[in-house]
Amino acid sequence: MQSEPESLDEVSLIWMTGIGCNGCTLAMLEASDPGIDDLIFGNVPDAPRVTLIHPELSMESGAQYLGLLERAASGTSAPFVLVLEGALPVDLPNPGGVSHVITAAAGEVTESPSTFSPPTLALWIERLAARAEAVIAIGSCASWGGIPASSGSALHVQSLSDLLGHHYVSRGGLPVVNIPGCAPPGQVFIETLIYVFLHLKQFVPLDLDEERRPRWLYRHNVYPLPPRVEYPPAVGFDLSQRPTVGCPVPVTGWVRNIGGCTKVGGSCIGCTERDFVDRFLALARPDPALN
Amino acid sequence: MHSRHGRQPAGDHLVFRSLPIQFDSYGRAQLRDEDVPEPFDFVIEARRQRARQREQFVEQSRGRAGFRHFVINPQGSTTIPPGIIVALDLDQRRILDAQAEGGEYSPQELVIINRKPSDAVTISARTRGGAGGAHTIAASLALEMAGGITPPPLAIITRNLGSCGEMIAECIRHLSLHTGPDYSEEVFARSSPAILEVARRTPAPGAAIHGYDSIGDILQAFNRLRGELCLEGLRHFRIASEVTTLVFGRSIHPTTLFPGGNGIQASRETFNLLLGRVTALLDYAKKISAVWDDLIEFLYEADPRFRRLGELPANLISVGLWEDPETYDGSYANCNEWGARRLSTPGAIVNGEKRTDRLTDLNIGIEEFVDSAHYAEWQTARFSADPLSSPLSPRHPWNRETLPLFANASHSDTAADKISASGGDARRRHTWLSAPRWDREAMECGPLARLWVNALNVYNNCEFIDVVRGGLEINIPKGQQEARRLLWRIPERSNALERNRAAACQIGYAGMVAYASLLRAFDCLRHGETQMSNPFMLPARSIGAGFWESAGGALTHHVVVRNQQITNYQIIPPSEWIFSSRDASETPGVIEAAIHNTPLTEDFTNSEDFTGIDILRVLRSFAP
Ligand code: SF4
Numbered sequence: 001m002q003s004e005p006e007s008l009d010e011v012s013l014i015w016m017t018g019i020g021c022n023g024c025t026l027a028m029l030e031a032s033d034p035g036i037d038d039l040i041f042g043n044v045p046d047a048p049r050v051t052l053i054h055p056e057l058s059m060e061s062g063a064q065y066l067g068l069l070e071r072a073a074s075g076t077s078a079p080f081v082l083v084l085e086g087a088l089p090v091d092l093p094n095p096g097g098v099s100h101v102i103t104a105a106a107g108e109v110t111e112s113p114s115t116f117s118p119p120t121l122a123l124w125i126e127r128l129a130a131r132a133e134a135v136i137a138i139g140s141c142a143s144w145g146g147i148p149a150s151s152g153s154a155l156h157v158q159s160l161s162d163l164l165g166h167h168y169v170s171r172g173g174l175p176v177v178n179i180p181g182c183a184p185p186g187q188v189f190i191e192t193l194i195y196v197f198l199h200l201k202q203f204v205p206l207d208l209d210e211e212r213r214p215r216w217l218y219r220h221n222v223y224p225l226p227p228r229v230e231y232p233p234a235v236g237f238d239l240s241q242r243p244t245v246g247c248p249v250p251v252t253g254w255v256r257n258i259g260g261c262t263k264v265g266g267s268c269i270g271c272t273e274r275d276f277v278d279r280f281l282a283l284a285r286p287d288p289a290l291n
Numbered sequence: 292m293h294s295r296h297g298r299q300p301a302g303d304h305l306v307f308r309s310l311p312i313q314f315d316s317y318g319r320a321q322l323r324d325e326d327v328p329e330p331f332d333f334v335i336e337a338r339r340q341r342a343r344q345r346e347q348f349v350e351q352s353r354g355r356a357g358f359r360h361f362v363i364n365p366q367g368s369t370t371i372p373p374g375i376i377v378a379l380d381l382d383q384r385r386i387l388d389a390q391a392e393g394g395e396y397s398p399q400e401l402v403i404i405n406r407k408p409s410d411a412v413t414i415s416a417r418t419r420g421g422a423g424g425a426h427t428i429a430a431s432l433a434l435e436m437a438g439g440i441t442p443p444p445l446a447i448i449t450r451n452l453g454s455c456g457e458m459i460a461e462c463i464r465h466l467s468l469h470t471g472p473d474y475s476e477e478v479f480a481r482s483s484p485a486i487l488e489v490a491r492r493t494p495a496p497g498a499a500i501h502g503y504d505s506i507g508d509i510l511q512a513f514n515r516l517r518g519e520l521c522l523e524g525l526r527h528f529r530i531a532s533e534v535t536t537l538v539f540g541r542s543i544h545p546t547t548l549f550p551g552g553n554g555i556q557a558s559r560e561t562f563n564l565l566l567g568r569v570t571a572l573l574d575y576a577k578k579i580s581a582v583w584d585d586l587i588e589f590l591y592e593a594d595p596r597f598r599r600l601g602e603l604p605a606n607l608i609s610v611g612l613w614e615d616p617e618t619y620d621g622s623y624a625n626c627n628e629w630g631a632r633r634l635s636t637p638g639a640i641v642n643g644e645k646r647t648d649r650l651t652d653l654n655i656g657i658e659e660f661v662d663s664a665h666y667a668e669w670q671t672a673r674f675s676a677d678p679l680s681s682p683l684s685p686r687h688p689w690n691r692e693t694l695p696l697f698a699n700a701s702h703s704d705t706a707a708d709k710i711s712a713s714g715g716d717a718r719r720r721h722t723w724l725s726a727p728r729w730d731r732e733a734m735e736c737g738p739l740a741r742l743w744v745n746a747l748n749v750y751n752n753c754e755f756i757d758v759v760r761g762g763l764e765i766n767i768p769k770g771q772q773e774a775r776r777l778l779w780r781i782p783e784r785s786n787a788l789e790r791n792r793a794a795a796c797q798i799g800y801a802g803m804v805a806y807a808s809l810l811r812a813f814d815c816l817r818h819g820e821t822q823m824s825n826p827f828m829l830p831a832r833s834i835g836a837g838f839w840e841s842a843g844g845a846l847t848h849h850v851v852v853r854n855q856q857i858t859n860y861q862i863i864p865p866s867e868w869i870f871s872s873r874d875a876s877e878t879p880g881v882i883e884a885a886i887h888n889t890p891l892t893e894d895f896t897n898s899e900d901f902t903g904i905d906i907l908r909v910l911r912s913f914a915p
Binding site for chain 1: 395396398399401402403404405406407409410413414417418419420421423464468469515516522525526528529532533536537539540541542543544545546547548549550551552553554555556564695697824827828829
């Protein structure tokens, strides 16, 4: 069902975190012109004023925070976009005790009854996704599983698309939008979010590629390569023999056009790709003699 | 430079009080008694006793009307939270007990095993978003030690610079987005309206520096995500991230660093871009230190109980960071020398008393306990001594094996296979963080530990930072703001507010290290020293350790390489020092002890209007 575009002047951004490193949150905070603060203050033309509901950044905490999630999940709050950072654990690596559940947020203090068993993250995500205007996976963990899913990790995790299924469609008519990268540049997230809003308002349709990534950002190719090193073994690659990965960084840089992996002499480890530490790391070793 | 390598602990000064290690007349470490069969296999009975008394006390209080259990999540991760379960008596306004639960399971240690050594740099970076640079450097150091690799001076200097950017960004984020709002107008309006009233009437002594006329204005500026100080912090967080990005290619999980060097081009342009940003951050440092000084002194005055918020005995550890390019050679044999030349020096302090400033002592004193964590005890200890023949505990990270105990082990056959039947009783295991201890003490780490260690070490390695009697002086030159000398004094105690003050001061400290590093970088360029990496080959078989600090505190990486593959990798991040739970002797973890000591300052009449803000202030005082 498509929601009415005129109801989209105020939108909540519900940010949930799974198993990850918090790096995507930092990337999001780093972006500016516009940044998340501009969205919060309603400074971006045609984008709604955003209320950030983030476990460590939002104004609400504790029972108030859980109340916000509950209202969103039961469809009695303002329209919202759901974002997941981190991978979703499938079974709990925990022999009893509190784990993988939303116990609290932003420093909640919740009174704990003796039988403390709050709903799991996956359950919250499923409930919220059913009501969300759009659902975004930020980072390679939420998009593909990332390091928690890599070989040796001993964890069993899912990506957001694994959980919601490939046929999932949000209220705004969109599949799960993937913004992979470990981490992706914050600007890429903010830009995609704004385009999601424009799509929801029926201004510009969102252009996603077959991996459900924003096509215009991820159509640039980059070669996984070692860093620039000043000794012979690392130079002279035959690029025609090398795979490429799609990544916005060669064009956007890291922040405000500064930095950006291979642009400044660093390595590309193919961090936007599925299974990147299992597939591409070998191509990025600074000492190829070891390969 | 004096050689500190052979220096012995002076007089009857003991480095280790609990561990059975002593030093001979050449300063070499040895076991106190060679004939004791398992010298490290002991527990400290008195602590177990105290723990039992506390448990009994909690049991007795259970029947009271005011008895409550609360679950608290400090960082707000919505899964696997480093949650704390706190038992309180609300009628008596007392905290009875605190237990660190959950913690975050980091798969990195297991993912790195069986890979090529340089992969550790990339994978370990992803342990923590805000400490990717610190992990990358610690992994590079561990491999440099294993491989006998020394990067060229300019590469070392850029490593320092990027690390300063990350440290500053994290301290700013911590103060403006996390714990700053704990002291905001909106929070006080609910928790202690009387204090807010006084604050509004109290002029701010540092108004000329920071521009806020009253303390009330400062509190208002800390309102979450709307207050001026929060938004100004966000802007400067971004500037600091640009500093990191300019030298590391990206601010989150850098991709330019590797053992032996840094992939960026050393250009004058890069360093000029850095200089502009560092100067802006230094101006901010002058202001933000004055803000926190005013706020903290006001709170001490308004309600002396703030002095006891999160109070701990001064058990502090810092492994130091920011290499001196002339001394650093990556080797373990010389690590006490290059450690002592770092721009923030290493050291351990127990009960306010300096125990050591040598990296080797810090290293051999570390043990990891898994008694309350979801890990099995490991059965074999590979190393009974470090490369200098100093004794090592079987619980030392070079010996530890990561053996997670999963509820459903079907996905981790290899790990599960290794878990012995004596895995321990599952009821007591309640966290994913193993408990690191130094000389069997739970040690606090972070900006406060770093400044304190430097003040007691008296090395004066940075030309702009002076050790003065009882503290540090940071001389910040004129930028857009006048030159200012930040003064940091060793506080009477370690508590929540002193941790925040130290984090504010750390911005100026790291800023001046960046400034000093830039001057050296320009020097290198003038002399044509532009080389950014040295060739390396890792030996097929070796061990190494990397010691570095993230904003949150001490970070160690220990690696064992066999057949050109990593066979063991151990990471002890600051979060394990802070958020871990009890060890074999039932020594409470840092966060648990800090909560035990916390008075409840907030106004409340019943459990419904109890917000627990004091506990949150303690939790969030551990940066970041
Ligand atoms: S250039 Fe490579 S390493 Fe850098 S963000 Fe893109 S895919 Fe990741």
